[in-house]
């Protein structure tokens with residue numbers, strides 16, 4: 001029923017441990033960052049500098065950057081595998097995944113000059129592209145209604161934008177050098193369609209902070225280093241606009257399928273972690289003279305989460321294969337995101353329940369990971385918005401918003 005015409009001729013889906021060397025190497029790096037490391041950061045709401053540095057030094061945050069700019073030039077599946085293994089190891093890519101989430105916008109729509117200016121330094125780790133400013137406090141999921149304005153000023157010394165507005169939930173802004181920012185460059189009442197008149201600016205946070213940009217941390221349920229940002233006559237060179245003025249919404253949408261797929265891969269990794277953790281504990285914990293895992297009330301929720309993992313993983317692999325083949329994959333990427341985050345949540349619940357009271361003790365890491373996967377039902381896209389996509393674009397039901 002989907003309106004998307006997908007040609008599946010010749011597309012195959014790899015099974016098993018694809019990219020085994022990458023998986024093994026990521027697992028080795030993650031071993032140096034055990035639960036104590038993440039617990040300490042969580043308690044202090046601190047940023048995992050050492051972890052991000054280790055991944056950067058090993059080249060794993062720049063796998064999507066073409067070799068000519070110093071990256072590995074690998075396909076999206078490699079990024080998925082890296083993020084999956086990070087999460088399956090009990091670590092979190094939340095501090096650095098934006099580099100992969102947002103990279104596509106610069107790769108696909110940036111000019112040759114911009115790529116040359118930014119990508120080699122991002123690949124080497126000299127520059128961090130970790131912040132992505134889309135969500136605003138008063139508009140939420142209704143992205144086309146954002147209020148942040150950027151007005152172009154012509155200047156012989158170089159044209160620039162004057163930006164005014166506010167973003168919320170801009171994660172990692174305090175730890176990033178660059179921020180991909182969605183702004184309105186033509187007022188909503190002066191465009192034919194509400195998706196027009198939006199533009200993407202690459203903001204150099206090092207120049208902007210204290211010069212029209214204020215960043216305030218938000219204390220949240222998870223240690224996501226998230227912030228709200230206030231822009232008051234912040235200047236951004238026009239040379240930092242990605243692509244054409246007014247086409248920014250399409251550029252952001254273009255990146256959504258890749259974002260859904262790699263977010264889903266993180267959830268697959270988390271699900272694997274919870275199932276392993278729950279199974280181990282259920283086997284070791286003896287109550288009433290037998291392992292608690294002998295009780296079906298304990299083993300069935302874990303087994304059910306495993307079946308959900310298996311199904312979700314197939315959808316992630318299918319969506320990735322379609323993406324790699326250049327085929328439309330909106331339906332599959334959205335379904336993959338929904339199924340994998342639900343599998344992760346059900347596995348988290350099963351794991352917490354299996355641990356009884358100890359599930360609430362920080363030292364078991366279960367409650368921290370449980371909080372982290374709960375976020376995935378809301379960010380980077382909420383479950384309802386995925387269901388709305390499937391209802392409208394796949395099933396042809398009337399648009400609900």
Ligand SMILES: Cc1cc2nc3c(=O)[nH]c(=O)nc-3n(C[C@H](O)[C@H](O)[C@H](O)COP(=O)(O)OP(=O)(O)OC[C@H]3O[C@@H](n4cnc5c(N)ncnc54)[C@H](O)[C@@H]3O)c2cc1C
Pocket residue numbers: 131132133134135136139140141142168169170171172220222224226375378379380381382383384385388400401
């Ligand atoms: C930890 C964290 C990190 C984040 N990081 C970033 C980031 O780096 N950059 C960034 O730009 N944003 C980020 N976000 C924001 C995130 O993308 C938004 O929270 C999310 O898109 C939902 O927007 P909202 O919170 O305004 O909810 P709202 O849009 O206000 O929605 C509230 C609820 O209503 C539901 N809803 C709204 N409209 C409809 C509808 N038409 N039909 C059915 N249900 C509907 C939603 O599904 C949701 O459950 C982050 C959020 C969190 C929590």
